[in-house]
Amino acid sequence: MEKQLSIKTLDQLNSNVAVPEYDLLNSQCGIVHIGPGAFHRAHQAYYTDLALAYGGNWRIHGVSMRSDTLKKALAPQDNLYSLAVVDDTPSLRVIGAIKTLSTLSEDRDVITAALCSPATKIISLTVTEKGYCLNNTGCLDVENPDIQHDLANPDLPISAVGLIAQALTARKYSGNADVTIISCDNVTDNGKKLAKAVIDFTYHLSPALAQWIQDSIAFPCTMVDSITPATDDEVKANVSANLGIQDDWPIQREMFTQWVIEDNFSGPRPPWGEVGVTFTKDVLFFEKAKLRILNGTHSALAYVGLLFGKETVYDAISTPAIQALISALLEREIIPSIETDNIETLNQYADDIVARYHNKHIRHMLSQIAWDGSQKLPFRVLDTIRDNLHANRDINLLCVPIAAWCLFVTRKAKSGDAITDPKAPALIDMASQHAFDPVAVTNTLLNEAAIFAELSTNSVFRSHVLAHVKTLSECSSLGVDETLNPILGDL
Known part of the structure; x- marks a missing residue:
């Protein structure tokens, strides 16, 4: 199949394929997401893609902490990819929510600028529980090699916790506190655990900064759910056949999907509530x-x-x-x-x-x-x-x-x-x-x-x-x- 999925080829897709209903060329980012793996692309990016049809500059700047595989795979496709919903009545949608992809080892300055940008109102992440760097008592693990590195080099962080702390430090002094930090990991009390890690980290650098984060920045808890099986060659072949053009990096998930977010924000948020996200005081x-x-x-x-x-x-x-x-x-x-x-x-x-x-x-x-x-x-x-x-x-x-x-x-x-x-x-x-x-x-x-x-x-x-x-x-x-x-x- 010669033609590849991209903004230019969207009008050549088979008629039953859903496509983004917003301006892909001119819409801008308002979200930085750390860890844009398959689950994020099938879940949070999906909801954001739907929400973008209601307006606003809420596209996603995806940040990979280590691997540049996704960045390289999606670059020829203008970061577009297909989401195949696997069910008795299957469906196929092209997702355009991710506007930019960066890798920390290659694009540190770009990532730092995005995290500190006044336009960024949401910093979200899916890094698994290990990425929170907490010990058995629920406190920051200061023996973790990545945390030790970041405490010694706070301007060159290699952990998600250090990266968020660096961004919040800059935002405090620039007056851009209207940002919400959202964990999307399948972890109980994920917002509280992330807040604990970041506040503990910054306390080692500046107790005043830690207190400011505690007083000013919201870390809502969330609950996420949807099964996202791995993509194999058979999935790629089936998706491309149903698209009518080539997609080198599609994903699949079951029809059921759920995202519950604590109604606790320190800034504006996308119109997720319009597309099925539940906001509640009791996650x-x-x-x-x-x-x-x-x-x-x-x-x-x-x-x-x-x-x-x-x-x-x-x-x-x-x-x-x-x-x-x-x-x-x-x-x-x-x-x-x-x-x-x-x-x-x-x-x-x-x-x-x-x-x-x-x-x-x-x-x-x-x-x-x-x-x-x-x-x-x-x-x-x-x-x-x-x-x-x-x-x-x-x-x-x-x-x-x-x-x-x-x-x-x-x-x-x-x-x-x-x-x-x-x-x-x-x-x-x-x-x-x-x-x-x-x-x-x-x-x-x-x-x-x-x-x-x-x-x-x-x-x-x-x-x-x-x-x-x-x-x-x-x-x-x-x-x-x-x-x-x-x-x-x-x-």
Whole structure:
């Protein structure tokens, strides 16, 4: 295919392709985004692209901290790219929200100017939790090599925290405080954590500057959600065929997408509310709903599904007994744990989540969801169990994914397969010490206070988990129905 996606070739696209509805040649940037990876391009850039149709100079200056791959790939395309929504009714849209792409190692002066520009009203980032450089106590990790470098060289930062601190320092003295710093990472209390990192950092340079940031700059918390599978050659070929011209760097995501932002800004913002972004004073409610309804059932699907040889979320949810387990888990034990005056909205959210799992076009691997169980389960499942115990509600089904995880660890250790988990060596050692006996291994795992805390000594919790371990350990000789029906039969 000779013709390539660009501003000049937009009028040659197939008629069913949506295109930007604003002036690509003359609209300017109002957002600097650090970490313009696939999720950002499928999520925040998508919402901004839609919002630009309502006016304003809100295009994005994307900043890559290290790699220039994206910059080089999109330069011939005027930074345009395609977003393919993968569903039973697929759609294709060209995104033009990103006007400029820069790489810190090559374009430091350009990036610094953009961050300090009076035209920039939003600085956002997706750098993963590691990029916040916090230690186990939630404070800035001053032992982190990047932070040590930036404290010694505040005018030449190499971390996102240092880069933001440098920009806010300049903006304080230029009088351009009307900027909001927005974390878009999938991290609980992400705005508070980012603020803590930046304020801690600047305190080492100037306590007065740290106080000014605390008093003047908003770091709203957010909740983001949408599955964005990796782009491979097949995706590129399909997208280009549907465009009618070549796109060398398309992305794909599921139809469902959600962005919730705390209504706390220290300057103007794009008209995101016009295109589906939710502004709220209580992001915590949305975070809790996502953690428990989406992430909690994701973990249940992963560990239970893997026991029965399932590969993807779709494979697992398409198994009637597993779907029945997930439905019962949501209805009986997860949704009741979330306090709300609008239970209908919560029920609809749960229905939407289950509908997402039935998207056969998304290959969301259970093996990947099962990573880092010792870190994820406390937030995804154990906190729900705690709340239910405190309220004298049932925890029987919530203990199923815990039992399935214990069996997952036992079987991985026995077979010699790698376990992707920061506690993997300790988990494998526990399993081997008990000759991979499921009940004995589970009893030892449940003693791990670093994972289970006070639940380790809760007899109700332990008895439910052990009972399910005994039932699920028979899954090799029994089918899915024969194994899960006794659990579901208790309802």
